[in-house]
Amino acid sequence: MLNKDAVHAIIFQALANVNDERGPDEQLDISPATILFGTDAVLDSLSLVSVIVDVEAAVSEVSGRDVVLTDDRAMSQEVSPFSDVGSLTSYILLLLSEPV
Amino acid sequence: MTTTLKYAGKFALVTGSRRGVGRLITEHLLQHGAKVAGFARGDATFEHSNYVHFQVDVSDPAAVQKGFAALKKITEVIHIVVNNAAVLTSQYAMIMPPAAAQAMINTNLLGTFMVSREASKMMRKTKWGRIINIGSMAASLEPIGDSVYAACKAGVSTLANVMARELAPLNVTCNTLGVSGIKSDMLDQLPKEKIAAVIAGLPLPRFAEADDILNVLDFFASDRSSYITAQTVFLGGVN
Numbered sequence: 456m457l458n459k460d461a462v463h464a465i466i467f468q469a470l471a472n473v474n475d476e477r478g479p480d481e482q483l484d485i486s487p488a489t490i491l492f493g494t495d496a497v498l499d500s501l502s503l504v505s506v507i508v509d510v511e512a513a514v515s516e517v518s519g520r521d522v523v524l525t526d527d528r529a530m531s532q533e534v535s536p537f538s539d540v541g542s543l544t545s546y547i548l549l550l551l552s553e554p555v
Numbered sequence: 556m557t558t559t560l561k562y563a564g565k566f567a568l569v570t571g572s573r574r575g576v577g578r579l580i581t582e583h584l585l586q587h588g589a590k591v592a593g594f595a596r597g598d599a600t601f602e603h604s605n606y607v608h609f610q611v612d613v614s615d616p617a618a619v620q621k622g623f624a625a626l627k628k629i630t631e632v633i634h635i636v637v638n639n640a641a642v643l644t645s646q647y648a649m650i651m652p653p654a655a656a657q658a659m660i661n662t663n664l665l666g667t668f669m670v671s672r673e674a675s676k677m678m679r680k681t682k683w684g685r686i687i688n689i690g691s692m693a694a695s696l697e698p699i700g701d702s703v704y705a706a707c708k709a710g711v712s713t714l715a716n717v718m719a720r721e722l723a724p725l726n727v728t729c730n731t732l733g734v735s736g737i738k739s740d741m742l743d744q745l746p747k748e749k750i751a752a753v754i755a756g757l758p759l760p761r762f763a764e765a766d767d768i769l770n771v772l773d774f775f776a777s778d779r780s781s782y783i784t785a786q787t788v789f790l791g792g793v794n
Contacts, residue, residue, distance in 0.1 A: 501721070501724055508676050
């Protein structure tokens with residue numbers, strides 16, 4: 456079972472992958488408070504998609520179950536799971552806590 | 556005869572690779588040095604040291620995802636995708652069975668979308684890719700009986716055009732090859748007189764030859780075509 460720190464690490468790695476594509480002046484500040492989506496987001500839309508794809512793949516691989524982050528349920532959450540690293544972490548932990 | 560290995564070092568995925576245009580394209584890619592994976596509902600119909608076959612029904616999104624999971628065990632990269640798998644039922648709309656219409660949408664449109672979706676995730680890593688959808692003259696000629704099939708084939712062009720925008724920053728191009736009539740199992744399903752009338756009405760009134768298709772395929776797939784995206788090229792003068 457993945458814990459909060461492990462999920463954080465996966466998301467941080469996905470954001471680090473985005474940083475790998477950016478110049479030294481465009482590096483993301485990666486922390487639990489990093490805003491992923493919305494008016495203050497630090498990611499453009501394609502970078503956000505890349506982060507979601509990387510996180511989905513890594514969480515699925517490590518947890519051994521298919522995790523889908525972009526289904527109707529995610530889109531209908533009162534607070535978007537993609538608001539920031541913290542909300543995404545919470546949403547992933549919620550999904551993993553449910554029976555397969 | 557000398558064969559140039561223009562696809563050496565490339566890994567391609569062809570759907571509907573067992574027969575017809577899909578097999579033709581698969582054998583062409585293999586002949587020119589590519590490694591090729593094939594997705595098809597049935598067993599492989601040929602063997603080649605650089606070919607690996609996966610039994611995947613592209614009309615089933617879960618099957619496509621399982622197919623890609625299996626594919627990722629043998630390759631981390633995919634350079635070229637040819638979305639060829641298609642089914643055809645030609646019938647007046649008023650008597651077209653809904654199940655046949657649904658099957659065409661699932662295979663021809665949803666299958667193309669799912670394969671492109673999963674492949675583009677892999678292409679994202681290498682920042683190079685060619686997605687080539689096999690379209691049809693039906694999308695333009697809109698023949699009687701082909702309401703859903705033609706709509707699906709128009710749809711794969713639109714799908715390619717939108718994905719071309721989304722994937723352009725990743726150096727992935729998306730184009731559509733609109734084939735005209737080529738003698739194949741699929742065409743054999745249609746009345747001969749109907750086909751003859753369609754062919755006779757083309758600016759170039761003959762069946763397509765294998766090389767007509769492969770010529771455009773090579774054009775879309777080449778390194779030099781990095782500035783060619785969101786295009787549909789019809790054969791035979793269809794426009």
